[in-house]
């Protein structure tokens with residue numbers, strides 16, 4: 001398994017099965033892509049207040065928040081799955097029904113068409129072209145994705161909880177160190193010196209602590225670190 005970050009903007013993700021797992025996957029993708037869930041019934045997490053609003057109110061909300069999850073009420077059997085995939089032409093198909101034959105049909109149809117597929121009902125070995133959804137930890141723009149190669153989802157979750165604490169504040173550090181890097185470039189600081197300065201900033205306890213108090217505290221601490229490097 002090779003980890004990649006995939007830009008799904010403008011793409012469609014089709015989720016078969018609207019239960020606990022299907023709704024978690026749909027919610028996980030709905031900020032990045034157009035998500036369609038095909039299922040005879042839907043978990044309450046998918047039937048958000050947005051779906052109970054009048055159509056015109058919903059359109060206004062969609063325009064403001066980006067696309068919502070589209071719910072399609074149907075229970076295709078294994079033979080009918082192919083037609084649904086062709087209809088939506090997704091970049092990724094998620095098999096999350098509680099019917100192994102339907103999940104297998106989703107996988108076969110997707111692989112046949114070169115569409116990525118995520119099977120939620122099997123662990124361990126995968127067919128080429130299939131993907132695992134990792135546990136993710138985010139402190140924008142920093143993202144950590146964690147997988148046990150499909151072997152132990154419970155361990156993936158336990159490790160995620162540890163790493164959550166570990167990367168707290170990394171988003172602010174990414175923003176600050178990215179900005180410093182650009183500034184030093186613009187000032188014509190020699191590449192070796194610039195790299196040394198940025199490396200020290202991201203490793204400095206003082207800067208991490210400063211950022212906890214606020215951006216300008218972090219910046220002040222970073223300036224001290226940078227001065228030390230430039231004055232050597």
Ligand SMILES: C[C@@]1(CC(=O)O)C2=NC(=C\c3[nH]c(c(CCC(=O)O)c3CC(=O)O)Cc3[nH]c(c(CC(=O)O)c3CCC(=O)O)/C=C3\N/C(=C\2)[C@@H](CCC(=O)O)[C@]3(C)CC(=O)O)/[C@H]1CCC(=O)O
Nearest residue numbers: 120121122123132133134135147148149150153154156157
């Ligand atoms: C990371 C996470 C992301 C997400 O799902 O969004 C995720 N599972 C999570 C949690 C979780 N899932 C399960 C438990 C109960 C404990 C247990 O049974 O182990 C817990 C823990 C809990 O809930 O506490 C049950 C389970 N999961 C799968 C099966 C099928 C099977 O094993 O056959 C069964 C048994 C079903 C049954 O027997 O009924 C399969 C998959 N689950 C994966 C991902 C993929 C492998 C990821 C990897 O490489 O590690 C994979 C292979 C497919 C996929 O979905 O891509 C999410 C973390 C959420 C978080 O971070 O909070």
Ligand SMILES: NC(=O)c1ccc[n+]([C@@H]2O[C@H](COP(=O)([O-])OP(=O)(O)OC[C@H]3O[C@@H](n4cnc5c(N)ncnc54)[C@H](O)[C@@H]3O)[C@@H](O)[C@H]2O)c1
Nearest residue numbers: 017018019020021022038039041075076096097098120121
């Ligand atoms: N990946 C994971 O983290 C994880 C966790 C738990 C369970 N699972 C596995 O994922 C599967 C789904 O689990 P769940 O807890 O969401 O089950 P669930 O019973 O809550 O949901 C299954 C959904 O599939 C729908 N469905 C049934 N037949 C369908 C069809 N022909 N077409 C479309 N939708 C159909 C049902 O109406 C239901 O909404 C199970 O097979 C389970 O083994 C995976």
